[in-house]
Amino acid sequence: MTRDEKSRIPEILRKHEPELLKDWVQRQLAAAGGRPGQLSEAALREEASRFLSALREAVVGGQFRDIAGPAWSGVREVLGEISRDRAQHGFSPTETAMFVFSFKEALFARLRRELAADADALADETWAATTLLDRLGLYTIEIHQKSREEVIGRQQQEMLELSTPVVELWQGVLGLPLIGTLDSARTQIVMESLLQRIVETGATIAVIDITGVPTVDTLVAQHLLKTVAAARLMGADCIISGIRPQIAQTIVHLGVDLQNVITKATLADAFAIALQRTGFAVQRLPHRA
C-alpha cells in the first residue's frame, strides 16, 4: 500500500460518520465504565465528533503518512486541545492516548464489513488505518507530556517567587529570609526583588538571613556577595545573618572571603545592628522591668 489515493478510508469515513461516531463513543464509555465521573457522555461525544469531522477532512488529501503536514493541521489542533484539557484534568497519558486508539476498534469493524469480499484490500486498509491512528495517538501523548511539563514549569516559577519574600523589619530595614538552595536563577530573583523593595521603601539596611540555606559552597557564597554588592550600589548595606556553626566552618575551609560584609550569627544580632545604624534604640519600659 504505497498509493494512499486508492484508499477507501476517506469514502468510508464520509459515508458512515454517524455510525462510526456512535459505535466509537459506546466503546469508549464501555471501556471507561469502571471509572465514573471522569468525563460526561455529552463531552465525550462532542470531542469525538470534532475529531471525526477533522479526520474526515484531513484524509481527503490522501496523505496518511505525513500528519505533520498542512492537511492535518485541523486534526492536530483538535487533538492538541483535547490532550491539553485532559492533562490539566489529571488524566494519565494512557487514558489520553486511548481516546485515539479506541477508534481503531470501531473503524476496523466498519472496514471489515465494507471490504468483506476483498481480503487484500482489507489487510491494506487496516494497515493504513492502524499506522495513521498510531501516529495520531503518539501525537496526543506528546502534547499531553508537553502540557504536563508546562504545568510543572509554572509551578516551579510560582514556588520560586513564593520562596523569596522581602519583608520590612523596621522603618528603613529590610529582611530577606532565604530558605532552600541558592542557585543562580534564584539569586537573580532575590536580587531583583530586594533592589525593587529598596527603591520602594528607601531602606538603608537589608538583613539577609541564611538560616534556611542548607549548605553554603563557593557558588552560593558568590551569589550572596553579588546580592550584597548590588544592594550597596543602590545605597543599602547588607548584613548576613543566621550563619550556623557548621556553615561558618565550611566558609572558612573553602576560603570564601566575607571580610567586606557584616556577618552575624543570629537574625536578632543583625537586627540590633540595623537599628543602631538607622539611629533607633529599643528600650525596656521601666515599670515592666
Added chain:
Amino acid sequence: MERIPILKMGEFVLVSIQVDMHDQLAMTLQDDLTAQIVRSRAKGVLIDISALEIVDSFIGRMLGNIASMARVLDAETVVVGMRPAVAITLVELGMALPGVKTALNVERGMELLRATLGTPVETGRAPAESPNGHPQN
C-alpha cells in the same frame, strides 16, 4: 558639542546624568569634572545617575575612575539613584565599584556627603552612628 552640566553648590559639585552616556561624553565629563573640582576647591562630588538606563563596563569604569580622581583631589564621591537593573548589570559585569560611596537618592547622598565631611546634618533625621558608606571604607 554636548556636555553634561556640572553644578557647584557650596563645597559640593553636583552632576546629574540625564542623557544616554556614550564614551566621548564620559571622557568630556571626566575632564570637566576634575577641572571643576580644582577650580571650586570642592570637598564632595554627587553624581546622580537615576536617568541612566543602560550601563556598560566602560561607564562603570568611568564612575570608578571619577571617584578615584576626585579622591586624589581631596573630594568624596557619592553615586546616587542607581536603578535596580543597572545595579544588577554592574554586578554581573564584575564591577561592584568598591571605592565608590552610594546612596539611594540625591537627598540621602547629600546627607551621606555631609556626614562624611563632618558638616552638621540639617535634616530632621537622627544622625546614624556610622555613615551609610559601605563597611570597608
